[in-house]
Amino acid sequence: MKIDSLVRSNIASLAPYSTARDEYKGELGVYLDANENPYDNGYNRYPDPRQMQLKERISQVKGVAVENIFIGNGSDEPIDLIFRVFCRPSQDNVVVISPSYGMYSVAADINDIEVREVALTEEFAIDMDGIKGAINENTKAVFFCSPNNPSGNLLSREDMLEIATSYNVIVVVDEAYIDFADTQSFVTEIGKHPNIMVLQTLSKAWGMAAVRCGLAIASEQILSYMNKVKYPYNINKLTQEWVLSQLAKEEMIAQQVAQIKSERKKLEQSLETMPQVRRVYPSDANFILVKVDDADRLYNLLIENKVIVRNRSRIKGCEGCLRITVGTPEENSRLIDILSKA
Numbered sequence: 354m355k356i357d358s359l360v361r362s363n364i365a366s367l368a369p370y371s372t373a374r375d376e377y378k379g380e381l382g383v384y385l386d387a388n389e390n391p392y393d394n395g396y397n398r399y400p401d402p403r404q405m406q407l408k409e410r411i412s413q414v415k416g417v418a419v420e421n422i423f424i425g426n427g428s429d430e431p432i433d434l435i436f437r438v439f440c441r442p443s444q445d446n447v448v449v450i451s452p453s454y455g456m457y458s459v460a461a462d463i464n465d466i467e468v469r470e471v472a473l474t475e476e477f478a479i480d481m482d483g484i485k486g487a488i489n490e491n492t493k494a495v496f497f498c499s500p501n502n503p504s505g506n507l508l509s510r511e512d513m514l515e516i517a518t519s520y521n522v523i524v525v526v527d528e529a530y531i532d533f534a535d536t537q538s539f540v541t542e543i544g545k546h547p548n549i550m551v552l553q554t555l556s557k558a559w560g561m562a563a564v565r566c567g568l569a570i571a572s573e574q575i576l577s578y579m580n581k582v583k584y585p586y587n588i589n590k591l592t593q594e595w596v597l598s599q600l601a602k603e604e605m606i607a608q609q610v611a612q613i614k615s616e617r618k619k620l621e622q623s624l625e626t627m628p629q630v631r632r633v634y635p636s637d638a639n640f641i642l643v644k645v646d647d648a649d650r651l652y653n654l655l656i657e658n659k660v661i662v663r664n665r666s667r668i669k670g671c672e673g674c675l676r677i678t679v680g681t682p683e684e685n686s687r688l689i690d691i692l693s694k695a
């Protein structure tokens with residue numbers, strides 16, 4: 354795979370902004386180079402543009418090398434960077450599965466990149482012929498999401514690998530929900546395939562949605578371009594410190610994830626017994642997609658009772674479906690109470 358050949362020529366030749374501290378790596382010094390206020394309040398200096406301390410910790414938690422980690426302002430940032438690095442506006446295209454996470458198409462539209470949607474099968478599996486048929490010489494990336502939002506299921510590892518080995522495109526595997534699945538992450542493939550990018554996030558299992566911290570795990574080749582294009586100080590120091598402190602709570606998070614998975618199972622079983630429920634889709638995530646008889650009516654009933662779920666019934670492939678996040682045991686009981694009285 355030739356990553357360099359996929360990069361936009363203006364990005365390949367880009368001279369990135371050189372930050373104030375690029376030339377001096379020592380710890381102590383008299384810093385008169387960045388026009389900062391010299392009086393120390395803990396935050397008067399610009400933060401580390403490469404977030405090395407945080408990356409070292411993430412490297413331990415995720416079991417991937419520091420060189421293969423990119424930290425962004427949510428997953429939104431690496432998603433946007435894929436377009437800005439690889440896709441020539443009004444010329445290139447990306448292939449996305451459908452139904453899936455809406456952000457890939459929004460970022461594509463913002464960057465004036467054609468989106469080629471390939472529907473998943475009725476059971477939400479990858480349609481390989483469809484994907485292969487959609488890829489052409491201007492395709493720069495194929496987006497997969499596994500476990501997929503909103504269907505909740507894992508996609509076939511073999512299928513995603515086949516696309517990565519057969520085509521010179523960036524294969525993005527969004528693993529926002531991987532902590533809730535009983536399967537190995539795709540990050541084990543990074544070393545073997547320079548064109549694979551795995552997206553993970555601290556917004557879901559790690560409980561840091563408000564902090565905005567997303568990860569892209571990929572080859573050094575891909576990340577060298579992403580680092581060139583990102584805002585120099587994309588992760589502020591408050592965020593770097595806060596995330597570092599939260600990553601110490603691995604055990605507590607593991608317990609919460611176990612609890613959520615056991616609640617998911619209970620919720621699935623309760624939903625299965627309800628007369629208005631037609632189908633509970635199997636989930637490897639912290640939400641469940643449910644096909645019901647009258648999605649709008651149930652959605653509104655829940656709203657009237659101050660329980661908010663996601664109405665996906667107008668999304669192609671999700672007709673009649675609600676997407677329900679697994680909450681605390683009390684929240685889930687409340688949901689089931691309301692639905693059983695419907």
Ligand SMILES: *Cc1c(COP(=O)(O)O)cnc(C)c1O
Nearest residue numbers: 427428429454502529554556567
């Ligand atoms: C929630 C979610 C994310 C996370 O986005 P952040 O910007 O990191 O909060 C990414 N991908 C999918 C599919 C999601 O559902």
